[in-house]
Amino acid sequence: MLDLPLITRAGTQEASSVREYLSFTLGSVDYGIDILTVQEIRSFTSPTRIAHSPVEVLGVMNLRGVVVPIVDLRLKLDCANAEYNLSTVVIVLNLGTKVVGVVADSVSDVVRLEPGEVLPAPDVHTGHGEGFITGMATVGERMLILVDAESLLCGAESASPTQALV
Template identity: 55%
Template sequence: MNVMGKNTESAATGTREYLTFRLGQEEYGIDILKVQEIRGYEQPTRIANAPEFIKGVVNLRGTIVPIVDMRLKFNCTEVEYNSFTVVIILNLRNRVVGIVVDSVSDVMELAPDAIRAAPDIESAIDNGCILGLGSVGERMLILLDIEKLMSNVDMGLVAPAE
């Protein structure tokens, strides 16, 4: 199985692969095909007047990449930078964006029948950005539409889909 691509078996069954990561006590999943790389956290260069959740920018092999701290964006109570803190570099509609998370767990395959609709509740995440809840054994994953989340008006990091 190719971690960064689809295999033929997955394409035939509708199974998708998700990179899972932690923010506080919650576990989230994003489409593995949107992930470019995973890097250790390094202090970005701050941008004046940027929202608090945009930590700044880093130079990634000649590309200036905005870095969003998802813990601040999702109102996590504690935001601690340690050896597990990582930046997931995403490639979204030809725009490169980094997101800071507490830790990366693993890559999981989820079949469509393992995904349930998310309940309609008020949260720090726009409900339109939640694809659903994935269950794997005892684990519950909040599956994010990361492209939609990054193109929200308050983020404005990725142009909306045409």
């Protein structure tokens, strides 16, 4: 009997063990986010600021009739202040009933990872709700921090001011 991959109606390989991640950078750190949550990638344009919003929420943008909150992940993760340039992007994520844009310095590529390539998330207890880190993976010469967008932006471990807007 041949061990062939299952092909879905969309024509893609369904291998429950293989996951695909969009890799992006924040400063000098590489992150990966489940490609199935990514709706689109757009070049950065300044969003419309909302008064009294948390510092990490840069504002909102109109995406084909949908008002989308834009969150700067550098500010959300307490990284260095962002410098917006031509490589800065907004990754639009579809998180079930919510659409959220996250600002990243750049996107790199789509990475396919087998379960054996994903290492457990470190147990560092920083007090910043590190439960959004789902694992780590080495891809070539770089270490990729894998994140769960929903936990980071909407989950119980997310800072409540951001959660109120997204």
